[in-house]
Amino acid sequence: MMVLDTPEAMRTWSREQRAAGKTIGLVPTMGALHEGHLSLIRASVAECDVTVASIFVNPTQFGPNEDLEAYPRTFDSDKSKCEELGIDAIYAPKPDSMYPQGYATYVEVERVSDHLCGASRPVFFRGVATVVAKLFNVVEPDRAYFGQKDAQQCAVIRRMVHDLDFGIEIVEMPIVREPDGLAMSSRNAYLSDNERSVALNISKALFAAREQLDAGERNAQTIRELITAGLAGLTIDYVEVVDADDIQPVDRIYGPVFIAVGAWLGKTRLIDNIAFTP
Ligand code: AMP
Numbered sequence: 001m002m003v004l005d006t007p008e009a010m011r012t013w014s015r016e017q018r019a020a021g022k023t024i025g026l027v028p029t030m031g032a033l034h035e036g037h038l039s040l041i042r043a044s045v046a047e048c049d050v051t052v053a054s055i056f057v058n059p060t061q062f063g064p065n066e067d068l069e070a071y072p073r074t075f076d077s078d079k080s081k082c083e084e085l086g087i088d089a090i091y092a093p094k095p096d097s098m099y100p101q102g103y104a105t106y107v108e109v110e111r112v113s114d115h116l117c118g119a120s121r122p123v124f125f126r127g128v129a130t131v132v133a134k135l136f137n138v139v140e141p142d143r144a145y146f147g148q149k150d151a152q153q154c155a156v157i158r159r160m161v162h163d164l165d166f167g168i169e170i171v172e173m174p175i176v177r178e179p180d181g182l183a184m185s186s187r188n189a190y191l192s193d194n195e196r197s198v199a200l201n202i203s204k205a206l207f208a209a210r211e212q213l214d215a216g217e218r219n220a221q222t223i224r225e226l227i228t229a230g231l232a233g234l235t236i237d238y239v240e241v242v243d244a245d246d247i248q249p250v251d252r253i254y255g256p257v258f259i260a261v262g263a264w265l266g267k268t269r270l271i272d273n274i275a276f277t278p
Helices: 007-019 035-047 075-084 124-139 148-163 186-190 193-214 220-229
Strands: 002-004 024-029 050-055 089-091 143-147 169-173 235-243 257-265 268-276
Touching (some): 002 007, 007 089, 024 035, 089 124, 124 148, 193 257
Parallel strands (some): 024 050, 050 089, 143 169
């Protein structure tokens, strides 16, 4: 397994693979790998001739008072996990080689970024779209793998790939949860035991909402109220029902939607969602 740390080295390696006729899968991550990430890696290894995982805590997607410094960095154990799963290369660029002095170009995906995390984290999707575009440009993958845990991020990337003619297949993988239902996240490492049990209210509330949806409830306000009532102990950022393509809030559920929650538990921001199609 190669570990590459500059755009030039990454591109050279990728072009060698392509010249040898191999298909390339890319799994973008910020490291602190857990089973959620590993499910994307397994899918890529199964479906592509070679797989690259990028590990980069991307500074441009963090706001000034967010957790860029505190974000868990566990490169050695991430590397062993990648090796075990049969990854061919890790791309772990230094911030300076991604954003050298004078860097001035950003990708903005309008509309899809307006609500949910886009509303409370103003620079977040600009940073995500920019770093993913840069990764696509150096790795030139055939397929790239993303998790539905970040459903709005998936929608932003799909929009960008379509609008900017990237010609890369975006593969979305289901949310991986702990046995008790908590969505896996690198940020779960911040939670104390007590916070960890309060955090469970998010998935419980979403699962309760799914029961109502399955029973025929289609009023978004009713669903939002049900979820909000279940989020005791959390500071709610948003509870929203949005259409699955454009991530715009809906009043009534006619087509595919996401029911999405963003909430604070002390200093930790957690997100989760369920997809529903009537
Ligand atoms: P991150 O390292 O948090 O930027 O996540 C890297 C990729 O892993 C993104 O595509 C995430 O959506 C995906 N991911 C993170 N957590 C999960 C999870 N619990 N289940 C599925 N995918 C996930």
